[in-house]
Amino acid sequence: MEKLRSPAELKSLQEKFAKKRKSRKRSIAICGGTGCRAFGSEELFNAFKKEITLQGLDDKVDLKFTGCHGFCECGTLVIIRPEEIIYTRVALQDVPEIIAESVVKKNVIERLLYTDPVSGEKVKYEHEIPFYKRQQRLVFGSNGLIDPTSIEDYLAIDGYSALAKVLSGMKPEEVIEEIKKSGLRGRGGGGFSTGRKWESCRNAPSKNGTRYIICNADEGDPGAYMDRSLLEGNPHSVLEGMIIGAYAIGSNEGYVYVRHEYPLTVKNLGIALDKAKGYGLLGEDILGSGFNFDVKISRGGGAFVCGESTALMASLEGKIGEPRPKHIHTVVSGLHGKPTNLNNVETWANVPLIINKGADWYSNIGTEGSKGTKIFSLVGKINNTGLVEVPMGITLREIVYDIGGGIPGGKKFKAVQTGGPSGGCIPESLIDLTVDFDKLAEVGSMMGSGGMIVMDESTCMVDVAKYFVKFLTGESCGKCVPCREGLDRMLDILTDITEGAGKEGDIELLEELGGVIKDTSLCALGGTAPNPVLSTIRYFRDEYEAHIKEQRCPAGVCKALITFTIDEDKCNGCGRCLKNCPQEAISGEKKEPHKIDQDKCIKCGLCRDNCKYDAVIVT
Amino acid sequence: MEAAEKYQDRVESIIDSYNRSPDSLISILQDVQSECNYLPEDAIRHVAKSLGLPLIQVYGVATFFKAFSLTPRGKHTISVCLGTACHVRGAPMVLDELERRLGVKSGETTQDLQFTLESVNCLGACALGPVVVVDDKYYGQMNAGKVKKVLAKYKKSPGQKKHGKIKVTG
């Protein structure tokens, strides 16, 4: 690996790798995203590798273990190129057949194709699958084309062109103008204008000229894994954005703060940094421009609060993650008291795109106030679980039904939770809401980092509120009274309500306490913590009232308020419930109606899940 | 005191690898925990002394972050995903059953040091939810009934606990 001394040298290297890529006639891309790995895609990749070598096809077939493709529901995903045939739910035993049929020959294996649930037809190509059709995968799309541990792959698809463009004569102020013009807003949840943030940081005085760049990869929202998949699957795209940002702001030192629970991300990022340095794309005299910039990786210690910028910076200084009030912004005084620009992973990844295609092009996507696309993790009670990238302004209905494929089991849609523990739920009545920063905030939620949890009729909204508050009480740093004590008392009240001990006036007390916590907390953790409670009260007050006034959980979730019994008329004594009960609480003779011992019953619901005759009743 | 000395050497080399910078305290403690399975009192005292930091600051950091354990961890780590997606699919029942069968609460280690039970916020495998990870193996679509079988796999054969060290540059 030789250091590239100019943008021209970069271009010829890109062309070299692109040519090499095209020279391999066939290519197999296996998804290495977390969802597919959980399905065993690493073993699958190894099996393919072994078989390809055995058959002497190494120089004819380009086998790649790529970043996340997004369609986690149908993992493990395999894509055959150049045809772009996509195989879903691939298993180890399919390997020989795939190689024989689709790689050596160019046949399609019907049974491995995706089946459209509505038409029943088989779909060959990725872009024809309903899940992908409505998406606009500008940032995330490259994941499927590259092996994240290979810089050659990134270069082959014109990676680092944006950096070359910037270093070929754009002034830092021009770069900032371009980002401002594009309308890019922070993708981590704050939604602040990225261009303006960069500008403030550049203009903030610094005695010895030190400024820092940070990439916040502390993705803490439970249910969100977009940043991980982006950073793990295409680390160079984020890195390129950071280098461009560093140049624009005037920084020579950057950090990527990765949460402790993502060891593979740390690994892939480390490899990317090494390789970028090797080619002189990072470090001293980048592309011969005289600009120096280096990046260090720092791991989190397992604290959601460290996703907050001041707490993150405290932990980068070896201290506990205690936030400080932001009267003096971090762009003026941040890490070690120096001007610091912190942006989210996805925000950084949007930068090369904007530089390459131009701010005008970018600002044509999205809405008036929210430009570009957003990656969401669409999970929960949804058929097509996965990571989706959509243009701002798309409606929730399109996301849930057209892309998400609707609710499994034919159940009724109830609400979507966006913004994680800082956000709120959006009910069925607002399903035609257009997704953008301002609209989501108007209805009492927020964009957040991109978690989108779908809930159905069997989800108890009081339980959901309790879940989020419980999560936050465990993550509060404990410094200020309203967050530390207030959230704890909110949890007390919510627990009482879910256990049938709710009192008249509890809802009003939650509203009052929530309002004070929002108003007086020191940082945004406490400041947004009451949102899930307040938004569920706003849209599902009747559920709260049922719990309090009638000691009833309409969704059948709150254990203390439900009883499992067997309908003797429907039960035919097949014994499936008995066999599957973990507490051995069910008794009955074969072909005789069975009975549940209420003292032993732990309300796990397995009997209901296993019963084929709908004989288990929950009241 | 041979054991304590060997241990000091390992801690010293970790501190050196971070250029003895107090800023890297959290990363240093993580590597020390990787080496020693947990953070022994002596190690914490040593780190504070070597970095020139007040002991109470290092102790404060060690008790603030969930990644650190001041008590020995079990041979196997059982992580239950309590992400929102897994939660709405019934993850709490799985955690309850695990707590019941192991006799410990989330965050604790069994008396025989076989298992450490903990909860995680999102493993990124939402399509498989509820998810439980034991060491590096993923168990998807879990429910209370499957817990017994999963535990049985680890109770009979003492598995090998890998000391996963990840090389990090910088």
Added chain:
Amino acid sequence: MVELTIDGIKTKVFEGTTVLDAARSMGIVIPTLCHHPGLSPYGACRVCIVEVVRGNRSSLEASCTLPVADGQVILTDSERVKKARKVIIELLISTCPNSKTLQDLAANFGVNEVRFKIKDKNCILCGLCVRYCKEQMQSGGIGFVGRGTSRKVATAFGVTPEECRNCGGCEWICPVCERACTAGNLIDGLCGGCQNLMPVETCTVCVHCSESVGAHGHKVY
């Protein structure tokens, strides 16, 4: 110099002054708990909150850590401030009822009921002791340990460290242990009695030492 408006009155102060100090220099009373003029501001108790008005929006901020700014408009006693402060005091009492300082605050600001579960921790985590030890005594004897509701002030490993000078400053500065409310008649966590701010070690009967404000049932605001 910076010019700002507090409670409708314009004032000029040096840059770097906190809103709390600016208000107090005007004679305006703002209660505090975790603040001490000899120690760095901390901003944890949120008792000193004021309303900062920006156009037709406003927010509540802790005045002890809020720097003054040109053109700033501050309200120290608005309805929003009063309501929020009452709830904060209520939360404080629910976590530490046996403090005369807190009972005084409650009496002074008309907190007549504590609607939350009383979970007596005997500490409000104001950090005065920690800052006193670190800043005044230049020592590192005690500090914050743990996080969230399990956060507490402790020594490393529960052992009194070498650094401890036995100065007793941590005990002296504590708003809880030095000034315990020893009234035996806490009703639902509230003493409801005196707001005598003289440093009194013990206060055996609260009800009859002050009849002007705060006694049971009297609403101050």
